[in-house]
Amino acid sequence: MTAMTLELLFVLFAGLCFGSFITCASYRLPLEIDVVKKPSYCPSCNAKLGFRDLWPVFSWVTSGGKCRHCSAKISIRYPLIEIATAIIFLLIYARFGLTPLGITVALMAVALLIMIVADLEHYIxxxxxxxxxxxxxxxxxxxxxxxxxxxxxxxxxxxxxxxxxxxxxxxxxxxxxxxxxxxxxxxxxxxxxxxxxxxxxxxxxxxxxxxxxxxxxxxxxxxxxxxxxxxxxxxxxxxxxxxxxxxxxxxxxxxx
Ligand SMILES: [Zn+2]
Structure with missing residues (x-):
């Protein structure tokens, strides 16, 4: 694998993980739930999510879009936001590369995506x-x-x-x-x-x-x-x- 391919895979993976963080933060921040300290949980049955539930996109696909504990439907919005974030990260990478400037702009995009999802869902x-x-x-x-x-x-x-x-x-x-x-x-x-x-x-x-x-x-x-x-x-x-x-x-x- 060339260094370029490795970088691309890293950017893609980072995008998916940040996408996951964006869905979590945009749900929790308007409700004033701690984003960092409280572990991930199912909003329907409150079951704590384990290692196999936390893979962006992949967990949603393998679980058939349902909670493994209570079978509550998990919105397709979650994997879609993860994929959208990965695409935006790739666009930023194409422009700035894996540089301090690129990382700064990527973090700005994360803040903006949280803003978009929170405003659409909670008007906040x-x-x-x-x-x-x-x-x-x-x-x-x-x-x-x-x-x-x-x-x-x-x-x-x-x-x-x-x-x-x-x-x-x-x-x-x-x-x-x-x-x-x-x-x-x-x-x-x-x-x-x-x-x-x-x-x-x-x-x-x-x-x-x-x-x-x-x-x-x-x-x-x-x-x-x-x-x-x-x-x-x-x-x-x-x-x-x-x-x-x-x-x-x-x-x-x-x-x-
Ligand atoms: Zn559940």
């Missing part, structure tokens, strides 16, 4: 997501050797936009359009992206939000529609593929 963005994204963003800029004022100005702009949407629009329309979780998230996005990419980030978030909102309605998922997933996907794209926000400015420049 756990605070641990922002707490994790903050030092990861600083590490990212340190490794990219960005001038320090970029993340700082971005952070202030993100916080400003979030607060004005939260209070301004809420006051105008007498309803909450943007939860406080989204405000904190926008500040962290600014830290990650810096000043200029914030505009394309908001544009792509809105675009994704409209598409996702239509899908949400088509699936009949109820009147409250979580905006967190659109923000998370937009941040991932803008941070990992800087040519996407750059293309926005080029297109805009071409139109003016």
């Amino acid at each position: 963005i756990p605070d641990s997501v922002h707490v994790a994204l903050l030092p990861l963003g600083l590490a990212y800029h340190y490794l990219m050797q960005t001038p320090w004022e970029q993340p700082l100005y971005g952070f202030l702009l993100g916080a400003g936009i979030g607060l004005s949407l939260h209070y301004g629009y809420g006051w105008l329309r007498k309803k909450d359009v943007l939860g406080f979780g989204d405000v904190k998230f926008l500040a962290v996005v600014g830290l990650w992206l810096g000043l200029m990419p914030m505009v394309p980030f908001l544009f792509y978030s809105g675009l994704l939000g409209v598409m996702f909102g239509l899908l949400w309605r088509a699936l009949g998922r109820g009147p409250v529609f979580p905006f967190g997933p659109s923000l998370a996907v937009s941040l991932f794209i803008c941070a990992v593929y800087p040519e996407v926000p750059a293309a926005f400015w080029q297109l805009l420049g071409g139109m003016l």
Whole structure:
């Protein structure tokens, strides 16, 4: 086996394991259950899960998608999230390789995936997501050797936009359009992206939000529609593929 194949297998395996962690964390964090200390258990019968239950994807397939103790159905969502995480890890590996920068971006993706699943299921963005994204963003800029004022100005702009949407629009329309979780998230996005990419980030978030909102309605998922997933996907794209926000400015420049 070449070093490249070994690296690919490692990235794939890490992706599956982190996928497993994401399903666990996005279930536990909004319910305030300890993610690290409490061992894995079946949410239906509370049976402690053993070694053979904890293999990502593989355990789900061999058990026929059921708990071995109480036969409660285990949602296909679990192996799907594990596979999705592995694919995202491979994309990040293709871009950054197995480097400190690649690992920082992979951990950022883990935080964003927890945010997406938690917001879809509980309409909550756990605070641990922002707490994790903050030092990861600083590490990212340190490794990219960005001038320090970029993340700082971005952070202030993100916080400003979030607060004005939260209070301004809420006051105008007498309803909450943007939860406080989204405000904190926008500040962290600014830290990650810096000043200029914030505009394309908001544009792509809105675009994704409209598409996702239509899908949400088509699936009949109820009147409250979580905006967190659109923000998370937009941040991932803008941070990992800087040519996407750059293309926005080029297109805009071409139109003016
Ligand atoms: Zn069970």
